[in-house]
Amino acid sequence: MKIISGVILTLVYLFLLACGGSPNENKLNFENDMEQVSFWNDNSNNVQTIVNYEDAHSGKYVCRTDSVYRYSYLFKSKLGNISDVPTLKVTAKMWVKVKTLDARASLVISVDSLGTPIKWVENPIQPLIVNPNEWTEIKHELIFEEYFTNPEFVLGCYLWNTGSYEVLVDDMSIEIMR
Numbered sequence: 001m002k003i004i005s006g007v008i009l010t011l012v013y014l015f016l017l018a019c020g021g022s023p024n025e026n027k028l029n030f031e032n033d034m035e036q037v038s039f040w041n042d043n044s045n046n047v048q049t050i051v052n053y054e055d056a057h058s059g060k061y062v063c064r065t066d067s068v069y070r071y072s073y074l075f076k077s078k079l080g081n082i083s084d085v086p087t088l089k090v091t092a093k094m095w096v097k098v099k100t101l102d103a104r105a106s107l108v109i110s111v112d113s114l115g116t117p118i119k120w121v122e123n124p125i126q127p128l129i130v131n132p133n134e135w136t137e138i139k140h141e142l143i144f145e146e147y148f149t150n151p152e153f154v155l156g157c158y159l160w161n162t163g164s165y166e167v168l169v170d171d172m173s174i175e176i177m178r
């Protein structure tokens with residue numbers, strides 16, 4: 001009987017997989033390893049921040065921010081273009097590397113309406129970096145309240161360099177729970 005139950009459970013699981021009914025169906029993932037962005041955004045002002053770097057966290061390319069180019073490559077989209085289902089939570093992750101502990105930057109998640117912030121949260125990288133010249137993962141999340149789930153509102157995620165020193169960024173990912 002146990003064997004039959006096991007076989008049935010396996011068949012149900014395989015059926016669910018075939019239907020795409022995995023437990024993660026309410027989760028969307030957007031990733032950027034900085035390897036191919038220049039092919040996608042030739043006209044972006046941010047293309048010049050994508051640089052070839054020998055010790056990249058992935059591949060050969062990273063995004064370089066400093067006191068001139070303060071913003072990393074950014075994720076930006078109207079909420080309505082991401083999904084018809086209201087967003088519940090956004091989790092942003094990225095790997096950063098600095099040459100000095102005096103570097104200052106924040107991982108930012110924002111929700112804007114016509115360019116004006118409705119909600120804005122940041123996680124400063126400085127307390128998290130133990131060793132300069134090593135890659136450190138930075139995370140932050142934003143729980144969505146009902147008043148900023150308007151499909152016309154724009155979700156943004158990026159690194160904001162607030163200091164005078166170089167901060168490298170690689171392997172950004174945005175996870176959206178619906």
Ligand SMILES: [Ca+2]
Nearest residue numbers: 033034058061
């Ligand atoms: Ca990379």
